[in-house]
Amino acid sequence: MSKTTSKTNAGNFFEDFTVGQVIEHATPRTITEGDRALYQALYPTRFALPSSAEFARQVGLERHPVEDLIGFHVAFGKTVPDVSLNAVANLGYAECRFHQPVAPGDTLRTTSEVIGLKQNSNGKTGVVYVRSTAVNQRGETAIDWCRWVMVHKRDVDAPAPDTFVPDLKPVLEASDLKVPAGLDFTSYDFAAAGEPHRLGDYEVGEKIDHVDGVTLTDAEHMMATRLWQNTAKVHFNTQARADGNRLVYGGHVISMARALSFNGLANAQLVAAINAGAHTAPAYADRTVYAWSEVLEKGETEAPGVGALRLRLVATRGRDESMTLRGDDGKYADGVLLDLDYWALIPV
Template sequence: MTQDSKAAKTNPGNFFEDFAIGQVLTHATPRTVTEGERAMYTALYPARFALWSSDEFARASGLPRSPMEDLVAFHIAFGKTVPDVSLNAVANLGYAELKWLAPVYPGDTISTSSEVIGLKQNSNGKTGVVYVRSTAVNQSGTPVLSWVRWVMVKKRNVDAPAPETVLPELAKVVPVEDLVIPEGLTFENYDFAAAGEPHRWGDYEVGERIDHVDGVTVEEAEHMLATRLWQNTAKVHFNAQVRGDGTRLIYGGHVISMARALSFNGLANAQMMVAINAGSHVAPCLSGDTIYAWSEVLEKADTPAPGVGAIRLRLVAVKDDPTPKPLRGEDGKYTPGVLLDLDFWALMPK
């Protein structure tokens, strides 16, 4: 057997020129979710939302038992896509039209597939941006999560011709009527003492800004544990020799989960994320950075579920300096230190 034939058995990951509009990627390694994921998630992030912590609280809210943390489902489904979409990524750039379509419970098995819906080569000729729409389903084929993301990917050959530019039209906000409310969910008998805060949907005003006060320093060991747990094998997260500065880039989802957990202080009753309208990883996060977070109320809406209101929030993660600052400067650019800008819908008791 020649060395070439041996090498052909390995997978170097897709480069920019390997993607084509309409291409469907069926991602390997379905993942059965266990209670271990819940325990590990709580160990990695200071997550305290009652719906994910207590079967009794979940049953009082009309669910059969406590579902998995919404972002656990996201991390697992996202991780499936990495070997085919972003193994050779420079950076994951953003999200849109992300919807949780059904709760995920321990014992469910998640599988993911993606369709390429956009391509644009960058002006440097060395990289390009790939847009994919991904869908995760459970063992019954029921969709549990769908989203669009775009990622900057290296080219294998800088002389390869640029593809025709195709940029997908994406909704800026998931319409309220498209939010999927879990069957049976009710907050009519909501236990505010158990949840940890007294603030209802009606206590928040559009334009209000909530400083979540607390900060968490990102540790290298925890980040590496998280990326392995979610089977996210992107080289920039695993291999310190890939980046020129010799550091490993902290997985963007790690920042999302950390900021969401920090938001408990002030938004403890924003129990369930049901959609992400838009999200940008504004700047890289590295081991040793300390993450702080604040939220802004963007919109409020009624839902058909008893006692349940929808609240649209902007969650912003910043590093090292907790001093409140504007999100953007007068030039329209993000203020230095901003790591994450996430626009999402959550469900809250009325």
């Protein structure tokens, strides 16, 4: 009788993590023009810089970068088998910086350091905090970020680790942003970009209704999950959740909302940083996603003609013409799916 052994990766559970642990994630991933094409097929993105090689050249970039979130999704996907394969939910992001644009031909590989642990009061799950770094084939940092995720315990009787919650910056300053080498918006082609609005045309506190909506489908969000090699079971296996629903990957909602934000923010060409992010409610297929933005802050950079706009991007399940983030009780309003605080680079 043959002996059966298991060589498969069951993923880490909460008790497998220790503060200071460094994880080298498998499967480096080379970005191709196919990623650009598939991204544009999945999301209604129209930003000129990642869409046009000539536009990118005219603003000083030697290579034609893909959408910033392509690099983020690819780098994030590398971490899933080791960090969040057994997750209940991804809870938030902080201190995410895009150090340089990612272009076809770049190969990304990711490592993560466990920077915090906190067991939940139910004793069945805990929150794992990691700082992840994606480097390219030249060893240069492309993207780094922190996130925290709720993970199941394998053994509810396993002792709880000492609680350590890292002190993360709530907001990156404009001076913390990395502007791509050579970026120059002094001869920016507003006609090609699609809107005339500069940094000075936006006011802090202003809210922008992006108007359009897109209905989520199982086929598209599962394609996105596989494209980014994100193996989290809850996104494609109906047996992974008690309710039998496939949970839409949070990054899919981020990209959908970012694409929708073109209407009113067409010149916010590059995502420079993500200050904070929360997936405030689950998203499922057949829900229609809309988005609105609030201007939080304006900043300067040393690059010619390049300013920084700090924005709150909110995705909602259904149209929210009132653009209400929280109710009187301080809790997120019904229908809010995503609350994302980020910096974008825009012409002055």
